[in-house]
Amino acid sequence: FAELQSYPAMNTPVDSEAVKFVHALTGGNSTGKITFGTEGGLFQKALGTPAVVCGPGNIAVAHKPDEHVSEAQMAQCDRMLDACRASGVALGVAYYRHFYPVLERVRALLLDGAIGQPILARIEAFERFNPPPGGDRAWLLDPSQAGGGPMMDFGCHRIEVLLHLLGPIREATGHHAHVLFQRAVEDTSVATFRFESGALATLAVSHATSEPQDSVLLYGSEGSISIPVLNRGELLLRTAHGERVETHPPHPNLHLPSIVDFVAALREGRPPAVDGEMGREVTRIEDLLYQR
Numbered sequence: 001f002a003e004l005q006s007y008p009a010m011n012t013p014v015d016s017e018a019v020k021f022v023h024a025l026t027g028g029n030s031t032g033k034i035t036f037g038t039e040g041g042l043f044q045k046a047l048g049t050p051a052v053v054c055g056p057g058n059i060a061v062a063h064k065p066d067e068h069v070s071e072a073q074m075a076q077c078d079r080m081l082d083a084c085r086a087s088g089v090a091l092g093v094a095y096y097r098h099f100y101p102v103l104e105r106v107r108a109l110l111l112d113g114a115i116g117q118p119i120l121a122r123i124e125a126f127e128r129f130n131p132p133p134g135g136d137r138a139w140l141l142d143p144s145q146a147g148g149g150p151m152m153d154f155g156c157h158r159i160e161v162l163l164h165l166l167g168p169i170r171e172a173t174g175h176h177a178h179v180l181f182q183r184a185v186e187d188t189s190v191a192t193f194r195f196e197s198g199a200l201a202t203l204a205v206s207h208a209t210s211e212p213q214d215s216v217l218l219y220g221s222e223g224s225i226s227i228p229v230l231n232r233g234e235l236l237l238r239t240a241h242g243e244r245v246e247t248h249p250p251h252p253n254l255h256l257p258s259i260v261d262f263v264a265a266l267r268e269g270r271p272p273a274v275d276g277e278m279g280r281e282v283t284r285i286e287d288l289l290y291q292r
Helices: 017-026 040-047 072-087 099-112 152-167 258-266 276-289
Strands: 118-126 171-176 188-195 200-206 212-219 223-227 234-239 242-247
Touching: 017 072, 072 171, 099 152, 099 212, 099 223, 099 234, 118 152, 118 188, 152 171, 152 188, 152 276, 171 276, 188 276
Parallel strands: 118 200
Antiparallel strands: 118 212, 171 188, 188 200, 212 223, 223 234, 234 242
């Protein structure tokens, strides 16, 4: 047979302190092992960190048609977040674009009022993607595993970017379509957002366009900021004083800054820059976009 994918299995001893700690948080007293893969094995191998997988949902309905997470399970997720908060436990989410230097620069410019009051943001992320059945990424076209198309695939990362730059979202609406590919999940989505600040934003994502796109544009009352290619790190600042081009490329290892921040958060006793609450908020917004 041909090996399509491989990564280390997770093998945390049931009597480890990590397991006991999660039991104390959740009130559970049982453990189990399953034949599904997680990143837990990678954390154990690369960081030497004991790992436990714990979250909302029922394994009896996972990885099969009609997979779902009940409202009661999400309530349990919220209770776990509350317990971690009360116990000083750090929860982190791997939204690595949060740590891009170019986005940190944009956030600083916004806080300094460089473009005045933020009025409108526009993010576009396009990647042609329609793998054949049986491929190692074909699961992304299975709604029971992926949850949706490009808005679930990489749109979630851009939602976090918008939250990071513009703050809490008050309203969110999504439109999803099979424009080119007839398949189980949509190939193109557009979302609109209204922020607590009053600013508006659009997020367009697609698996169907021939031209790739990865841009961020912000328009303010006194100027604008444009990032033509987010992964490249170049930005164009336009104000009444003229135009300026800056370059702030990402770290060669895109994930390393998020790991460094998480380790520093544990050592310093502070929340990670992207914490469990942010992961929960992005999930809430995705549910609004899909009207779940």
